[in-house]
Amino acid sequence: MKDCYALWQGSVPYARALSLQMQISELKRRGFSRDVLLLLEHPPTITLGRKAKVSHLLVQEDELKARGVSLWNVDRGGDITFHGPGQLVGYPILFLQTCERDVRSYMRNLEESLIRLLAIYEIQGNRDARFTGVWTEKGKIGALGVHISRWITRHGFALNINTDLSYYDLIVPCGIVGRSVTSMQMLLSRTLDMTEIAERYIREFGQVFGREMIRLTERGLLEELRPYMEAVEGVPECVFQNGVVREASGECCRDEYPGARNRERHDMHPDI
Secondary structure: OEEEEEEEEEEOOHHHHHHHHHHHHHHHHOOOOOEEEEEEEOOOEEEEOOOOOHHHEOOOHHHHHHOOOEEEEOOOOOOEEEEOOOEEEEEEEOEOOHHHOOHHHHHHHHHHHHHHHHHHOOOOOEEEOOEEEEEEOOEEEEEEEEEEEOOEEEEEEEEEOOOOHHHHHHEOHHHOOOOOEOOHHHHHOOOOOHHHHHHHHHHHHHHHHOEEEEEOOHHHHHHHHHHHHHHOOOOOOEEEEOOEEEEOOOOOOOOOOOHHHHHHHHOOOOOO
16 A cells, blocks of 8 residues: 655645645656645635636636635636635545556545545435536535645645535535535534544545555655655745745735736646
8 A cells, every 4th residue: 555645734825725736746757655635725716727717717816816816827627616724625645556557536535525524424425427516405515626746646626524615605515506605614514623533534535546545744844855855956946934835936825815926827737
């Protein structure tokens, strides 16, 4: 069974999480063998995947900025989605083994891990043959969007736990017209503990993907990565400063509203 580091990071700005994903992915191409599962929440953020239609964003960017919602074009599959507090976001960065190299199977396994987590709380999660993600009788509760290049995965899923669902009024969620969204809080009529849910998800993820899960802090992960960063050239220059992953140029980790120019810049790394 292959080892996989698992990190529950709490609230992390989108730019910081994106930078960390890219750094780990590049180092895996260059010899870092451990798989990594990043679990976190984001401040209010809307992302547009490679297939997103601008018309699915229902407000102007100025309104998003006024509400403190950042906007990013990213290289995952899928359409438009929302990330925010109270939502469990998972970014598996895995090197898929030969027997795992089926994109559809990978997506179904992500769904299965979420369905199993929901079952712990007696919520019936289902698949929809027409759309990816996890659904309940009250609406969609889990969204998926991934990037796979040279069989290394990035991006992942978002599961609504205690999410403020009013943010979804800003978009056509996942580009699917006429379908509602829901959350565990709404279904259970109570607020849930995010740390507890993250810990339970780590176990389900390990069982579904056949990984031995090893809990690690972000600082511990960066220490594991450091020898690989020092040994190779051409790795994105992201450094660990005061507990924050930052790119040396500052281009990837600005905690500010990205705007149209930056959204274009972040739409990179197409599948190979």
